[in-house]
Amino acid sequence: MRIALVTDSTADLPRPLRERLGVWVVPLYVNLGGRVYRDWEEITPKEIFAKVRSGEAFPTTSQPSPEDFAKAYGEALKEADHILSIHISSKLSGTVQSALLAAEGFPGKVAVFDSQAASLGVGMMVLRAQELLSEGVGLEAVLEELSRIRADHFVRFTVATLEFLRRGGRIGGAQALLGTLLNIKPVLTLKEGRVETAGRARGERKAREEIVRDFRAWASGRGRIRAFFLYSGEEEAVRELKEMVLASGTPVEEALVSELGAVIASHTGPGTYGFYAYGL
Numbered sequence: 001m002r003i004a005l006v007t008d009s010t011a012d013l014p015r016p017l018r019e020r021l022g023v024w025v026v027p028l029y030v031n032l033g034g035r036v037y038r039d040w041e042e043i044t045p046k047e048i049f050a051k052v053r054s055g056e057a058f059p060t061t062s063q064p065s066p067e068d069f070a071k072a073y074g075e076a077l078k079e080a081d082h083i084l085s086i087h088i089s090s091k092l093s094g095t096v097q098s099a100l101l102a103a104e105g106f107p108g109k110v111a112v113f114d115s116q117a118a119s120l121g122v123g124m125m126v127l128r129a130q131e132l133l134s135e136g137v138g139l140e141a142v143l144e145e146l147s148r149i150r151a152d153h154f155v156r157f158t159v160a161t162l163e164f165l166r167r168g169g170r171i172g173g174a175q176a177l178l179g180t181l182l183n184i185k186p187v188l189t190l191k192e193g194r195v196e197t198a199g200r201a202r203g204e205r206k207a208r209e210e211i212v213r214d215f216r217a218w219a220s221g222r223g224r225i226r227a228f229f230l231y232s233g234e235e236e237a238v239r240e241l242k243e244m245v246l247a248s249g250t251p252v253e254e255a256l257v258s259e260l261g262a263v264i265a266s267h268t269g270p271g272t273y274g275f276y277a278y279g280l
Contacts, residue, residue, distance in 0.1 A: 001081045001082060001138075001139070002079070002080040002081045002082070003080055003081070003082045003083065003084055003133055003139055003142075004022075004024060004076035004077070004079060004080035004082070004083045004084070005021075005022070005023045005024065005083075005084055005085075005086070005126060005129055005130055005133070006023070006024040006025075006026065006069075006072055006073065006076055006083055006084070006085040006086070006099075007023060007024070007025055007026070007085070007086050007087065007122060007123075007126045008025065008026050008027070008028060008064060008087050008088060008095050008099075008122070009025055009026070009027040009028050009038075009039035009040045009041075009261055009263060010028055010039070010087075010088040010093070010095070010118055010119060010122060010261065010263050010264055011025070011086075011088075011119070011120070011122040011123040011126055012119045012120055012122075012123055012230065012258050012259070012260055012261045012264060013025070013120075013123045013126065013127075013258065014258055015040070017256075021127075021130050023126060023130065024072050024075070024076050025040070026064045026068050026069055026072050026099075027039045027040060027041055027064065027068075028061055028062065028063055028064060028088075028093070028095065028263045029061060029062045029063075029064075029263075030043055030048065030059050030060075030061055030262045030263055030266055031059060031060045031061065031062060032048060032051060032056060032057075032059040032060075033051060033056050033057070036062075037262065039061075039261050039262050039263040040261045040262065043262045044262060045232050045233070045259070045260060045261070045262050045265035045266075045270070046233070047262075048262055048265065048266060049233070049265075049269070049270045058164070058266075059262075059266040060266070061093075061263045061266050061267070063093050063094040063095040063097075063098050064095060064098050064099075065098060066098045066099075066101040066102040067102070068098070068102075069085075069098055069099050069101075069102030069103075070102040070105055070106075073085075073102055073103070073105075073106050073109075073110055074106075077106065077109060081109075082109055082110070082111070082139060083106070083109060083110045083111070084111050084113065084129055084133075084139060084142065084143075085099050085103070085110055085111065085112045085113065086113045086115055086122060086125050086126050086129060086146070087099055087112065087113070087114060087115060087122065088115065088117070088118050088122055089114065089115060089116045089117055089118060089190065089193035089194070090114045090116075090193065091116070091192070091193035091194045092118055092193065092194070092195075096112060096114045099112045100112050111139065111143065113125075113143065113146055114193070115146075115150060116150050116190070116192060116193035117150070117153075117155070117190060117193070117276070118190065118264060119230050119260055119261075119264045119276075120228040120229075120230045120256065120258060120275075120276050121153070121155055121190065121228075121276045123228065123256070123258070124149070124153075124226070124228045124255070124256075124276055124278060125146050125149055125150070127255070127256070128145065128146065128149065128278075129142050129145075129146060132145060149278045152278070152279070153276060153277060153278040154214075154215055154218045154219070154275075154276065154277040154278070155189050155190050155274070155275070155276045155277075156187055156188070156189055156198060156211040156214055156215065156274050156275070157187075157188050157189075157211075157230070157268075157272060157273060157274025157275070158185045158186060158187055158188065158201075158207045158208075158211070158272070158273065158274060159185070159186065159188070159268050159269055159271060159272045160233070160269065160270055160271020160272065161269045161270070161271065162186065163269065164266070164267060164268055164269030183202060183203055184200050184201070184202060185200065185201050185202075185203065185204065185206070185207035186199075186200055187199035187200065187201060187207055187210050187211060187214075188274075198214065199214070204237065208237075208240065208241050208244055209244075211241065211274065212241075212244045212245055212248055215245060215248065215250070215277065216248050216249070216250060218277075219248075219250040219251075219252065219277075219279075220250075222250075222251070222279040223251060223279060223280060224251050224253065224279065224280040225250060225251055225252040225253070225277050225278070225279050225280070226252070226253055226255040226277060226278060226279075226280065227242075227245060227252050227253065227254055227255060227275050227276070227277040228255050228256045228257075228258070228275055228276045228277070229241070229242050229245075229254070229256070229257040229258075229273075229274075229275040230257075230258055230259070230260055230272075230273065230274060230275065230276070231257075231259055231260065231272065231273040231274075232259060232260040232264075232265045232268065232269070232270055232271065232272045232273070233270040233271050233272075234271070235257075235259075237271065237273045238257065238273035238274075238275075241273060241274070241275065242254060242257065242275070245275065252277065260272060
């Protein structure tokens with residue numbers, strides 16, 4: 001049985017990688033300055049940040065339509081018997097709902113999986129699914145593995161500015177102002193598919209140290225671990241975090257470093273960095 005992999009653009013997988021692996025990607029949309037752009041195809045985070053700095057209103061984002069998914073499913077099923085469709089958390093976007101509505105038009109052909117993650121949290125599950133499928137593992141076993149990763153993985157990230165989170169309703173205005181004045185960096189995570197605060201640190205270095213400390217606690221007693229590093233804007237901060245993680249004394253291997261796409265960056269802002277990890 002041939003199984004095609006479909007995901008959405010918030011998986012933040014670099015185009016050369018997803019094309020090499022044959023993964024179908026349905027883009028979300030960025031709404032900015034009265035125009036609508038396709039994520040990863042028509043606008044970059046750097047262009048968004050430049051427009052905001054020049055006085056443009058903050059961007060908003062929107063999910064793919066069921067018709068977008070139906071088109072992708074129809075094309076994928078020309079080459080495969082079934083589809084595994086892996087997407088951004090349903091607590092963060094209506095993308096899963098659009099995928100489920102589209103799947104109704106292909107009875108018994110499409111399995112939609114809610115990652116309860118975002119960015120490379122989605123991407124790492126897509127890559128793991130592709131790895132297993134290439135080894136001949138069946139769909140049910142792949143779904144069991146994805147469910148295991150969804151229930152037990154590590155994610156931490158921090159941001160350079162709290163304003164994008166405030167605009168998105170993640171934190172209040174007073175907290176954003178206080179954090180900016182005191183140089184307090186939020187250490188964030190995703191819990192059951194929602195963004196939550198995992199800690200706070202004074203300055204960049206302390207934030208990275210707290211992230212690594214949390215990771216070492218999570219990694220204790222585990223076997224091999226794969227880590228997926230993400231960033232927006234300059235890569236220096238995530239490079240330093242990666243070096244700290246790889247030198248942390250845990251059995252971790254770097255799996256991928258990728259810049260955030262426009263949709264995720266629209267909600268986190270420039271200077272965001274962090275990583276996802278799961279155990280094998």
